[in-house]
């Protein structure tokens with residue numbers, strides 16, 4: 001279900017991460033260790049007055065050097081003054097990202113340091129956007145600072161909400177307003193669970209909108225008329241040779257075609273939002289320019305979110321003769337860059353000429369089938385027993401991992417539960433070995449698989465779960 005996004009924006013050290021933690025509390029992270037982020041948690045769910053929404057700490061999103069005009073970003077190796085001019089492009093980038101993707105923006109300032117040039121810059125950007133903004137003066141720990149915080153009215157963003165994130169003062173009132181300003185809760189998923197949802201992802205200029213147009217222009221594709229709900233306005237519903245499917249957030253791809261280049265450079269959040277709703281991601285890569293760090297960020301998110309994937313090396317029409325003749329070598333490079341998803345199918349396409357574009361949806365549908373494939377318990381247990389016979393499990397402290405029983409507990413992505421004597425005896429290399437054994441028999445193309453270990457309880461209660 002599409003959720004409302006609340007983004008926290010502000011220059012470094014104003015207390016974004018403190019407020020983020022205060023709002024989401026000690027809840028388990030939805031997503032952790034995402035490539036392209038600099039903090040443990042940058043995104044999590046919150047609940048207030050019976051409304052749930054997603055909070056994003058934009059300060060934790062890594063802005064790649066090439067995304068910042070000046071080509072600089074903060075890091076331990078280059079400590080930057082938090083309000084120095086060279087820092088502004090970075091803060092600007094984070095604010096732009098929030099404006100693009102969020103439903104509501106919390107603009108944090110610091111009541112101790114008072115109004116700064118960077119605050120004015122961000123305020124200017126936010127004023128020009130049409131997004132609802134709540135201006136917050138943090139660190140208003142006492143009455144005197146609360147009084148002084150009136151200077152922020154000068155930013156022209158309406159009321160100043162004085163809070164102390166560290167002590168929790170004023171945060172409840174702030175959240176009351178947040179919930180008040182959020183858009184209406186989106187309607188529940190109104191289409192069939194069975195209909196594949198496909199997202200087109202990739203860095204700017206890689207050819208997303210060209211591919212979208214090509215796909216929609218194919219003879220096999222019939223685009224359904226928009227039914228008028230908000231969701232349908234974002235997505236495109238189509239039938240491909242009779243098979244219904246949904247292309248996610250095509251409005252986002254189109255919109256980006258018209259805005260100045262640069263804004264979409266921070267695709268981390270967009271990828272996160274899309275993968276939340278997608279079954280299969282079409283990951284576009286650029287055949288001419290080769291792979292960039294940004295590709296790995298997006299691929300990492302896809303893998304982390306358990307979404308299935310097809311890699312499309314686009315612009316294959318534009319590579320040199322030499323490269324074209326050695327496609328195997330190029331594929332090897334792509335696979336090396338995407339090491340953490342060895343199961344990914346790779347297609348070499350041209351959205352411009354249409355080369356192999358007709359293979360894209362059929363491949364995504366094959367992947368979709370794998371995503372929902374169920375292995376019966378009989379063959380599954382035979383497969384694991386063979387795997388163990390061939391290569392015995394590790395032992396630790398003189399104890400050996402014993403597998404009692406295996407079952408597929410879920411699809412999308414396929415999840416296997418292994419009941420063992422002691423899950424702590426598992427070693428990651430054996431984990432990988434078992435995954436390889438599964439794939440040797442059931443390849444699950446384009447689809448991550450999960451292996452979960454559970455202690456087997458004597459008396460056999462686990463076995464009944466079958």
Ligand code: GDP
Nearest residue numbers: 012013014015016017018059139164165166167
């Ligand atoms: P970020 O860089 O914007 O995410 O800022 P942090 O959340 O890391 O906070 C920067 C510093 O400000 C930390 O030392 C926090 O402890 C401190 N801080 C955060 N909120 C408050 C507050 O309400 N009052 C005071 N006095 N300090 C705070």
Ligand code: GDP
Nearest residue numbers: 204205206207208209210314315318350351352
């Ligand atoms: P997006 O930013 O990812 O949506 O990328 P666009 O679809 O806007 O494409 C960016 C640029 O790459 C445009 O100039 C396209 O004409 C060009 N382009 C897209 N696909 C191909 C392709 O397959 N071959 C070549 N040669 N150019 C392409």
